[in-house]
Structures are given as structure tokens and as C-alpha cells.
Amino acid sequence: MAEYKLVLPAMGEGIMEATVTGWVKNxxxxxxxxxxxxxxxxxxxxxxxxxxxxxxxxxxxxxTNDICQxxxxxxxxxxxxxxxxxxxxxxxxxxxENQIIEEEKTEVVSELEKPLEETIQEDxxxxxxxxxxxxxxxxxxxxxxxxxxxxxxxxxxxxxLGGRITKSDLMSYLxxxxxxxxxxxxxxxxxxxxSASVGDEIIEMxxxxxxxxxxxxxxxxxxxxxxxxxxxxxxxxxxxxNKNKDIFLKKEGEKLTFMPVFVQAVVKAIKEFxxxxxxxxxxxxxxxxxxxxxxxxxxxxxxxxxxxIKNADQLSLSGLAKxxxxxxxxxxxxxxxxxxxxxxxxxxTNLGSFGNLMGTPIINQPEAAILAVGAIVKKPAVxxxxxxxxxxxxxxxxxxxxxxHRVIDGxxxxxxxxxxxxxxxxxxxxxxx
Numbered sequence: 001m002a003e004y005k006l007v008l009p010a011m012g013e014g015i016m017e018a019t020v021t022g023w024v025k026n027x028x029x030x031x032x033x034x035x036x037x038x039x040x041x042x043x044x045x046x047x048x049x050x051x052x053x054x055x056x057x058x059x060x061x062x063x064t065n066d067i068c069q070x071x072x073x074x075x076x077x078x079x080x081x082x083x084x085x086x087x088x089x090x091x092x093x094x095x096x097e098n099q100i101i102e103e104e105k106t107e108v109v110s111e112l113e114k115p116l117e118e119t120i121q122e123d124x125x126x127x128x129x130x131x132x133x134x135x136x137x138x139x140x141x142x143x144x145x146x147x148x149x150x151x152x153x154x155x156x157x158x159x160x161l162g163g164r165i166t167k168s169d170l171m172s173y174l175x176x177x178x179x180x181x182x183x184x185x186x187x188x189x190x191x192x193x194x195s196a197s198v199g200d201e202i203i204e205m206x207x208x209x210x211x212x213x214x215x216x217x218x219x220x221x222x223x224x225x226x227x228x229x230x231x232x233x234x235x236x237x238x239x240x241x242n243k244n245k246d247i248f249l250k251k252e253g254e255k256l257t258f259m260p261v262f263v264q265a266v267v268k269a270i271k272e273f274x275x276x277x278x279x280x281x282x283x284x285x286x287x288x289x290x291x292x293x294x295x296x297x298x299x300x301x302x303x304x305x306x307x308x309i310k311n312a313d314q315l316s317l318s319g320l321a322k323x324x325x326x327x328x329x330x331x332x333x334x335x336x337x338x339x340x341x342x343x344x345x346x347x348x349t350n351l352g353s354f355g356n357l358m359g360t361p362i363i364n365q366p367e368a369a370i371l372a373v374g375a376i377v378k379k380p381a382v383x384x385x386x387x388x389x390x391x392x393x394x395x396x397x398x399x400x401x402x403x404x405h406r407v408i409d410g411x412x413x414x415x416x417x418x419x420x421x422x423x424x425x426x427x428x429x430x431x432x433x
Contacts, residue, residue: 001078004055005073009070017069018041020040020065020066028057032051033051037050045341047338053079057077058077059076060074069166142167148174156169156173216362218365219364220362228403229400229417230399233394234258234376235395237424240429241258243429248318257321262424263348264320266420269416269423275412277345278407279367279368280368291312293309293347293348294344295309295327296349296364297332298353305331305336307331308343309323310343327340347363352374357374359374368403368407373400374399401417
């Protein structure tokens with residue numbers, strides 16, 4: 001028999017570690033190839049890690065809630081084979097710690113060789129700040145977002161290999177700073193006391209709900225939210241879908257929803273008004289080249305996730321329908337990959353799926369705008385004809401466009417949502433799918 005080391009595989013660009021949230025298998029259990037062994041969570045998405053080989057779990061190297069680095073061994077299997085040879089072929093999915101350190105040393109040298117003027121102009125907090133202080137891309141990103149200074153970093157005692165600062169070290173430091181700040185303000189701040197009454201149920205937030213809460217608070221603190229509303233006549237779209245949904249289901253084995261049409265309308269509006277497809281970095285505006293549309297999806301447990309349709313402008317209506325259905329199905333079953341919930345440039349949330357007419361959505365950072373689509377309802381409306389105005393029954397829907405007023409003014413925000421409305425109202429009911 002031989003031993004086989006299970007390592008944490010690559011989880012996507014910028015993800016360097018994960019938290020073990022649970023074990024599906026116990027020591028002594030037999031495991032088939034591609035069978036799930038462990039459940040993990042990153043700051044992007046929850047996931048499950050399968051075994052690439054069949055064998056028996058003989059040793060767990062991580063406990064629940066432990067941090068596991070990408071490329072680190074988290075379990076050992078006993079497999080068929082010679083006992084003198086340990087199969088580690090699955091470890092090459094990630095670089096070793098030594099490789100990472102060597103590469104970051106090279107990065108340090110290249111940084112030190114830059115001209116003085118260039119070095120001064122760069123944000124020191126996001127780079128390697130001394131010959132002894134090596135920071136991973138994830139740590140640099142957190143430092144930049146949290147405005148952590150060189151002096152603060154030097155004072156943090158790293159627990160990683162060679163004293164390197166890990167994400168856990170940084171999170172602990174930020175937590176302590178927040179608590180210290182809260183204590184210092186406590187004397188001068190009226191305390192809001194929330195107490196449970198007899199019969200009340202106390203429910204602990206799960207990890208995902210905590211992340212959502214933090215993300216929403218951060219968005220409100222970051223962006224100046226303004227919302228514009230418009231009502232769209234989507235009668236042509238409703239008639240088109242009614243005519244094509246059964247045909248599409250039979251032909252493609254997929255349900256035909258309204259979302260592909262909404263996404264296509266947003267994509268066309270973004271091409272007309274590209275300064276909505278942006279992000280803000282300090283006092284700089286980053287105009288995005290790609291159009292990656294996030295779609296907010298409610299999960300069965302009540303939480304929220306936003307899978308991203310990459311390069312949505314390159315997909316046909318049929319292609320959009322297939323991608324949307326696939327992402328939505330895998331979101332509900334916790335099967336999304338980390339890369340599939342990152343990189344969005346504009347988000348759509350469908351309030352109408354819950355019967356809501358309209359709402360004021362919160363911007364999905366670091367994006368600058370978000371569109372909420374409400375329920376489609378029948379209403380009496382004025383219909384203009386060559387013979388004069390008539391009253392008829394039309395299918396109407398409210399669009400709510402929330403945007404960051406720091407960089408998107410009312411004129412641009414209003415023209416954008418009007419463009420989306422026009423695209424929807426002028427939809428050709430004879431469009432082929």
C-alpha cells in the first residue's frame with residue numbers, strides 16, 4: 001500500500017487560503033475517485049473538494065475552522081501501490097511555499113531597482129515594504145483596502161512560514177483595531193442595547209450571512225447611492241416568451257426566462273453609455289473593457305450570491321439563456337467555482353421573482369451601479385395609433401437603477417436606465433431564439 005497526499009487545489013486568482021467548514025469523510029472511511037472529502041469556504045464562495053483517487057482516509061491534517069493554504073496537504077489516503085513510493089502527483093496544482101518566497105524575493109529585487117521617482121508615486125501600502133517583509137497578493141490587496149501602513153505591518157507578528165503575515169494574522173489585527181476603536185468611543189457614545197424577550201429565538205448568523213452583511217455595510221459606506229426609476233412596457237417580450245418557451249425547452253432542454261432579454265438590454269445600454277461600466281480606485285476611475293454581468297441569486301437557505309456572466313456582450317440570446325440557467329442551478333446547489341462569482345462590472349437583481357414592484361438595491365462593490373427589475377404586471381395603458389390614442393391592457397415593469405453619485409451623475413444614471421427601457425420596449429417579438 002502507498003500513501004497519497006490530498007492538497008487544497010487552486011481556487012481562483014487571488015485566493016491563497018480557505019477555511020475548513022466540515023469533513024464529509026472520517027478517518028477509516030473508504031473514498032471513491034471524485035467523491036467529496038472536505039467542505040471549505042473562501043472569502044468568495046463555499047465549495048467542496050473531491051478526491052482525485054480512490055483509497056481510504058487514514059489521517060486528517062486539518063480540523064473544522066482551521067485555515068488551509070492553497071497547495072497545502074489537508075489529508076492522507078492509503079491507496080493501492082508500492083509502500084515505498086508516495087504519490088504526490090496532485091501537489092503540482094499549486095506552487096510550494098519555497099517557490100512563492102523565491103518569486104516574491106525576485107519581486108522585491110525588481111521593486112528596489114525601480115527609479116526613485118516611480119517608487120515614490122506608487123502606493124507603498126500595496127507593495128512589499130521592506131527586504132524582510134514579503135506579502136502575498138491577497139495580503140497586499142487587504143492592506144490597500146484597509147489602508148494599513150508600513151509601520152502597522154512591521155508591528156504584526158506573522159505566523160506563516162518564515163514569519164510571513166497570513167490572512168488570519170491580518171484579520172486578527174483588524175479585529176483588535178476595530179474593538180479598540182469601539183471601546184475608545186464607548187464612553188462618549190450612547191449605547192444601544194438589544195435584549196431578547198421571553199420566547200424570542202436567538203439565531204446565530206452563518207458565515208455567508210456575516211459576509212453579506214459586511215459587504216452591504218461597506219458598500220453603503222463607500223458609495224453615495226442614488227436611485228432612478230422608470231416604467232417599461234414589456235408586452236412584446238411577454239408575447240415573445242410565451243410563443244417560444246415550449247419550443248426552446250424542447251429544442252435545448254432549457255427553460256426560457258426573461259433574464260436573457262434583460263441582460264441583453266443592459267449590455268446594449270452599457271455600449272451606449274460605457275461610463276456606467278466602471279469602478280472607482282481612490283480618485284481614479286477605471287473604465288472596464290469587458291462587460292461582465294452579475295445576476296443576484298437567492299439561495300434556498302435565504303442567503304444571496306452573485307454569479308457572473310463573463311463577456312455577456314459576446315453571447316446570443318440563446319447563449320445567455322444557457323449560461324444563466326447553468327449558473328443559477330449551480331448556485332442553488334452550491335456548485336459555483338470561485339472565479340464564477342468575481343470580476344463583475346455591472347449587476348442585475350430580479351425583485352420581480354418575489355412579486356415586488358420595485359426596490360432600491362445596494363451597489364455590488366467594486367461596481368458603480370446596479371439595476372433592479374420588478375414584477376411584470378398587467379395594467380391599462382394609453383396606446384398611440386395612427387387613428388388616435390386607445391386604452392389597452394399592457395404588460396408593465398418598473399426598473400430601479402442605483403448608481404454611485406461620486407462618479408455617475410443623475411443625467412448619466414437617468415439616460416442609462418432610459419436606454420435599457422427603450423431596448424425592452426422596442427424588442428422585436430419575431431426575434432429568433
